[in-house]
Structures are given as structure tokens and as C-alpha cells.
Amino acid sequence: MGFWSVLGTLIAALFTLAIFSFLYKDNPFYKAAEHIMIGVSVGYGLAQLFHLGFKPYLWNPVIKEAQYELLIPAAIGMLYFGFLHPKTRWLIRIPIALFMGIGSGFSIAPSMQAAIYTQLQATIIPLYQYGLTFAEVLSNILIVVGVFTAIIYFFFSWKHKGVIGGLAKVGIYFLMIGFGASFGLTVMGRISLLIGRVIFLFQDLPKVIAGIF
């Protein structure tokens, strides 16, 4: 392992411990690690944007290839800086409007297809059909009933009383089960992240330290 890799691993270990120290109580080591992390992230992101965005898409084409027409979108983009002064703040509407228009044009039709039509289609399924297993039938029923009752719950044009109220209540139970699953997965995810750090601290780091000596 090279010098910079060893140094990087040691710094990573120190910062991991500094962040974990917050679990005991807030302290200057945690604060320093937090601020350095934010600074490094922003700095790294800006450098990447400069080298991978500004240079190849604007600077090089304009300076080296004389593609001056690119200065027009660049000037429109610069209007975002109008936000810095109250009198010029209105100017940011122009790039935002353009961005929204182009973005909407590109995404509305496929998004409708992907997020609504296909999803709706996936709920139009047979509750029972010859050849389906018990689990598949149960799954299909749960999907149809779950979608139907959850939509009823979010239907506010009628009062949630009587049959509508009953269906909305079933919808709430489905939503609660969904939130429960989501929360369970969140816990699983957080534990996984801790496992990653613990493996790093107790198994990877000792190997690096052993390598130094």
C-alpha cells in the first residue's frame, strides 16, 4: 500500500472516530470533522463541475473552437446571479422558465407513462386465475385492495363516513404497514452503514497499521 493510501486510511479512521464521538456528547472534534466534511464535499463538487462542466462544455468550445453561439445559453445561465441583488432578482425567472419548459417537455410524457399508466396497468390483475398459487392470489388481492383503499383515503371530496369511512380506514392500515416496512428498511440500512464503518475500523485499519510497522 502506497504512502498516500496509508495516510488516507488513517485520516478516514480519525474522522470516523471524531464523528462517532458525537454519540457520547457534542464536542470540538465532532464539530471540526463535520465542518471539514462539508467544506471538502462542496470543494470537490465545485472542482468537478468546473473541470467536467464549465471547461468541456463552455470554455474549450468557445476559446479553442470559436463556438461563440454557446455564449447565448451561458449568458442566460448567468442571469441566475441576478438573485444576488434585489433589483435584478426578477431576472432569474428567465433561466428558470427555460429550464422548466425544456425539462417538462422532455419528462411529462414518459413520466406519465412510467409513473401512472404502467403503474395503473400493474393493478389491473386477475384476483384469481387457474394456475396461480395461493400466495400469488393473496398477493394480487392485497395489491388491488391496498391500492383501492389507499386512494379512497386520499379522496377528500366526500366525508370519510359510512362505507367511504370504512374503506378509508382499511386504506390507513395499508399505509401504516407500508410506513412500518419503510421504517424497518431504514433501520436495516443504518445498521448496514455502521457495519461498514466497524469493518473498516476493526479489520481494514489494523491491516494498514500492521503494514506500517
Next chain:
Amino acid sequence: MELDRRWIFLLVAVMVAVPLFIPSNPPIIPDRPVQELYNFIDELPEGTPIMICFDYSPDSLAELNPMGRALVRHAFSKNLRVIGLALAWPAASGLGLEIINTTAEEYGKVEGIDWAYFGYKIGYSQIVIGMGKNIIQTVQEDYKGVSLSNMEMFKDIKNYDDIGIVIDLAAGGSLGLFVTYVNTMYNRPVSTGVTAVMAADYYPYLQSGQIIGMLNGLKGAADYEKLINKKDLATKGMASQNWAHIMIIILIILGNISYLLTKKQGK
């Protein structure tokens, strides 16, 4: 009863750390979505390129790096070609490269012929849409600035039609973009490996058939490691995951009992 929550933090740390030092072999039974993705990749003809998008930052690497490594190992072991890129997070650029580079060395694969890495590309949806028409024109260069048109790998790759499957390793909402454009607009197969936090949001795509299989958190990575018969970090972490979950379940039960007793005493 008041309990200093730092005791719980300590308990979680112990439950996660101790199993790592005790040799154990917890049973790993791959979930159906993991098996589906494995089967799909396994059945791709030799030489087919697959595209993996590393859409996560270092804070999610514990879950997504093992997935990426297992997928790349599977691809190289089947002599598939691998194209990697990062679209959502600038910091992902190095993560994806490290995975593909080291795994390529493991399998003796050559850059530019068996694999290519674009690095972080600015433009996000424009890049995803553009690659559906022409990958070389859209991306132009790899992470080292080498023109794709000079690479042997891209002589027979024009757009998604030439890619076996596009897999998004996502720590955020990037999968929606791939489903919307790659699957819906270009009608090409898409799959994903996601952090456990995001998984619940993506099950509807799985049920509707818009994605082929899904790797869910560290468990999904461990499942895939089991399927390719290459135990690594995710498998190593499964014992800790099990014990931590058992402890959390016990704590939830104790917390509820304590709450009910306190409520009863209050009455």
C-alpha cells in the same frame, strides 16, 4: 424509567462488532428479486455489454459498493463487458472506478476492450436521454479523457439497444430517471441495487415489471455474493446485521412494555 440512550448506542456497537470476531455462517437465502437479476445477467450472451451507473456517495458505500463489486464480478466471470459511469454524485466517480478496476485485474480484463468507465458526467437526465440515441456522441470521453470512438469496445455499441441491461446503483431517486427514459422511452431492461432506505419506494416498479430484479441493501448484496459464490464484505456483515436486528426487536418490545406500564401507573 429513564435510560440514557448512550447505553443503547453502546449495545448496538457491541452487537455489530462482536459477531465480526466470532466465526459464524448465518444462512443466506437469496430473495426472489435478487435471483431474478442474477438469472437475467447469467443468461446474457457472452460479450454483451452491461451498464452500471454508480449513483451514490461515500456515505452509502457500505451498502452499495458490495453490490457493485458482486455485479461486476458476475459480469466478468460470464465474459460480459462492463460500462460504468456516475451521474448523480460527483464523489461517486472514484468509487465506481475502484470497483471496476480492481475487479478487472482479478479477472484479467482489459480496459477499452472488456470494460470502460466514463467517470462522473454532468447533465444527468440529458446524458441518460442522449445515450439512448448515441453513447459516443453524448459521452464523448472516458474518465481519462480518451475518446470513446477510439476504443475497440465501442465499435459495436451505439446506444441502449446494444446494452444487455442498465443497472442503477442508487442512494437517492435516480432510478426513476432510468425507468422513465431507459425503460419507458427506449424500452430497454433496467434493474437496480438500492440502499435499504430507498427500497420501499421502488417495489412498485418491481411489481409492475418496469425493473428486472432488485438488490435491497446489504442483504441484497450478500444474496448476490451467495449466488455468484464469492463471499465478501456483505456476507461478512450479515451476522452483525442479524444480531443488531434481534437486539432492536427486543428493545422495541421492552420499550412498548415500559410505555404500557407507565401508562397504567399514570391511570
